[in-house]
Amino acid sequence: MLLRLRSKEGNFRFQFDPAADISVLLNKIIESSPNADPNTITISDQPRGNEVPLLSLSGRTIQHLGLNNGDLIFIQYKELAGATESTSTPTTLPSSSTGVTREPKAWELAQEDPVDTFWRSKDGKIPRNRDTTFCKHGPKGMCDYCMPLEPYDAAYHKENSIKHLSFHAYLKKISPKTDNSSASFLPPLDPPSYTVKSPCPVGGHSPFPAGICTSCQPSAITLQSQPFRMVDHLEIANMDIVDRFLNAWRRTGMQRFGWMIGHYEPYPDVPMGVKAIVEAIYEPPQAGELDGLTLGIPWEDEQRLRQLIANASTPLSVVGYIFTDLEPMEEDRTKNVYKRHPDSFFLSSLEAVFAATLQNASPTSTKSSPTGKYSSRLVTAILTATEDGAIDVSAYQVSAQAEAMVAADMIEPSVDPGIVRVKENDRTSGSARYVPDVFFSYKNEYGLEVKKSAKPAFPVEYLIVNVTHGFPQNPSPMFRSSAYRIENRPGLEDQTIESVLAALAGLGAPDIPSSQLLPPGQAHKTFELAKFLSDLHLIAFLQTTQLVSEEDIKVWLKTVTSPTLLDDPRELDPVLATEGWQSLMTFTRESAPAPGRPSNAMDEDISEDILRQIAEEQAGNNHPSSSSVRVCPHCTFENDHSGTDCEVCGLPLA
Structure with missing residues (x-):
């Protein structure tokens, strides 16, 4: 059941098992009010009066207190003497009094990337010069025409053709203007979940698939374009990296896959932006074909390589993956078939589901989510043909909604690469699946917004987030050589x-x-x-x-x-x-x-x-x-x- 707690620290909401002991409620109160003295905590169903010492209710369950789903509980307490701890420091209460230990919150334990630490120390404001037409003040003054803009300013993004907000600009937009270190701070990002809650918050029935109710089933889903992206730009440190990767396709005609090894840095072209810099491409064992490839996940030597690259002068990680989708034209073998365009698809449904699967396996650590993790910074890069038959890079991510739908086993690829199929409900024991109603909106021929059911299928574009890409003007790669033979190319390049x-x-x-x-x-x-x-x-x-x-x-x-x-x-x-x-x-x-x-x-x-x-x-x-x-x-x-x-x-x- 859902219970609301109100104390001097603010308002909080927690899910409880009705059969849980009252100590669970005590732990949640101490979690939201770390300076509270447990011996003085009282609860009441009124703002004033009817207070009951919480410790006097020891041994009872939450359900025995007569509490119902959605009830509001008023909390009173005295603070511990000399208490100065904040939520960022785990608090241990004396075992002689209650034996209750305050566990650190999940988001407090999150180890963020250095680029996140950098942007959290900045306000992200977009500076503007003095407007010679409208500004009537002196050179040291400021007015509405020249004051800095917020990093999520819509007019600025439209003027500069920036399609998506950066992750930290989006956080600035949705976060309340409060001190994040205060005890009442709650992370603003709640990862979407489309699975049936088990056990049911209200209880009273068997767990799914034997039973389900409105309290444990997921709500209807409305697909919409994600307004932000976790990575704003993909930068490949050296053209030789891509050229060496393409060499295998040039010599065999078989498609190729590789993991992009790199790191993240601030991206100045987007307010509070983040770019992934690719320093190398590591190729796992694979079997290439003319129109695809077979790959093992998890890949061989993954843990060994991850531990190795973490020891670079700037610690490296897997920032994404890249694969080829190239087919020479029959009439001109020096050019390639233009497959991916607005009239066909940019990222196929199979590739979108694959990207969501990998992104779910590589979540981003953040202090802005109650779970300490949210979405992923893994980038999907494709080497494919341009309209004139040349080869170029395309970069994408899939949305948090796509990740949640794949995690709930709700969607699957279809024969049409531009269409995603929604699965049917399945109450079979061992493979139970509940699929809520799914909708998507579009503009019809009259320019009106129309909502349509996504069953049985919907366009893959609703799951895709575009990422820009490029090469540095003055390359300064971390690895100076790309001459040695590449791994897992048997018969083509053997490492000895x-x-x-x-x-x-x-x-x-x-x-x-x-x-x-x-x-x-x-x-x-x-x-x-x-x-x-x-x-x-x-x-x-x-x-x-x-x-x-x-x-x-x-x-x-x-x-x-x-x-x-x-x-x-x-x-x-x-x-x-x-x-x-x-x-x-x-x-x-x-x-x-x-x-x-x-x-x-x-x-x-x-x-x-x-x-x-x-x-x-x-x-x-x-x-x-x-x-x-x-x-x-x-x-x-x-x-x-x-x-x-x-x-x-x-x-x-x-």
């Missing part, structure tokens, strides 16, 4: 320790000392090595070889992602000082080819006659024409094939 050792040998890594012993004029070798190591795919692979300890790998990742890595040779010293580096250099020296032999990791499988012939060719006898030989700048092996990568170390040829 031999290729790593060959590349390190080609860079002369075993002979590069720390900065204190570095000879004059040799700093460029340190920078070349540092750039080669600054690659997430390389670091993630080395972690799996067991040649480098977990602690050393953390040091390596933090070092190679430093913003000043290529500014000073001393920046690489932490890597060169680790035991893992010394072990790797030992293997590099042992695997280095003997003079006159090619640096091929498979030499042991080649006969002596062939090796002698290769040595003679390198010495000048029967040497291939210079026009067909390209020397790898990394491992110095002479390649005489037409490919773009070295056949030994796998890195791009100069």
Whole structure:
């Protein structure tokens, strides 16, 4: 049942089980009034008079007090002597008096992203210059024509073609103008839930699917475009990141999927905006097809990678995912079919349900929700064709309503990619589902707003939130190299320790000392090595070889992602000082080819006659024409094939 509590701290509403002990009510009172002395708490059904000490009712249930759903209880108490705690500090009451401990609220325990902490410290006001036409005051004055605007100002957003409010601008709009640290503060965001409440707040019947009533069943749903978005802009740190991801599709024609690794920062182009910056794309195991792909969720090595990237100089996380949807035109293979446009779809119903599933699995921690979590910042990015046949990125999220509907198992994809199907009620034991009435509004041919039932299906656009995207004008990526082979591309790019050792040998890594012993004029070798190591795919692979300890790998990742890595040779010293580096250099020296032999990791499988012939060719006898030989700048092996990568170390040829 729902009970309302009124005290000097304000008005509160809580759900109670009618059969719960009175101590549950005591805990809720202490939760909403942390400075209350439990020995002095009284309750009454009137503002004045008829007070009853709460502790005198010990042993009774809430239902035995004669309380009904929606009743208002008036609370009186005396404050604890010298109490100064606020809601942000958990309070423990003396066990000798009541034994009741105030548990911290869920939103108080939420660990927000640094970008949220940044915007919470700002008022978000939009500054305006003095209007020379209407402002009649001096340069230090202010009036209605030049005073700063609120971050949710509708006219400003329309003028600047900003379709959605940012998350924090939306919070400013719906939050009361009160101190968030006060005891009466309640988070403004209530995550939508479309599942049947169990147990029923009122009780009196068996749990669903055996029984259901108006108190436990979800209300009717009216679909509407979400007015805000959790992420306002997707920024890819370097064009090479996308180009390397696309390379697999170019060489096989099969679609490809990858997790976008990055971090969040303020986005100045939108009031109180947030942008997701993609620093790398990690490709999980998958089976690509011409018109789709098969993917395992949760993906292999997920926890290992998440723990690894958290040790970067700026902690990284999974900020979204990206996949290709490309099909070359038959008449011109250099162009692609224009699939996604206003007359077809932008995000298919299958993709929308998939996005909602992943967003539900990656909620955003926030102090603005009673549960401590709300929606998600996971971005869906698609590499697809533009109208002229070129390739571009499209970015989306799905709304909180979409997340709640998928969580309640209410919707499913349909054959038409632009249509979402609403499921039917199901009271089968084990798969019970209750689907309330669902409506959506649209303007008819006369310009009138019409509400229509969403059953059996509705347009997928009601679930989508657009996200802008782009590339920085002056790229400054966290990872300086994107040359090493990408994981989980069997037969296309195979990651081997031999290729790593060959590349390190080609860079002369075993002979590069720390900065204190570095000879004059040799700093460029340190920078070349540092750039080669600054690659997430390389670091993630080395972690799996067991040649480098977990602690050393953390040091390596933090070092190679430093913003000043290529500014000073001393920046690489932490890597060169680790035991893992010394072990790797030992293997590099042992695997280095003997003079006159090619640096091929498979030499042991080649006969002596062939090796002698290769040595003679390198010495000048029967040497291939210079026009067909390209020397790898990394491992110095002479390649005489037409490919773009070295056949030994796998890195791009100069």
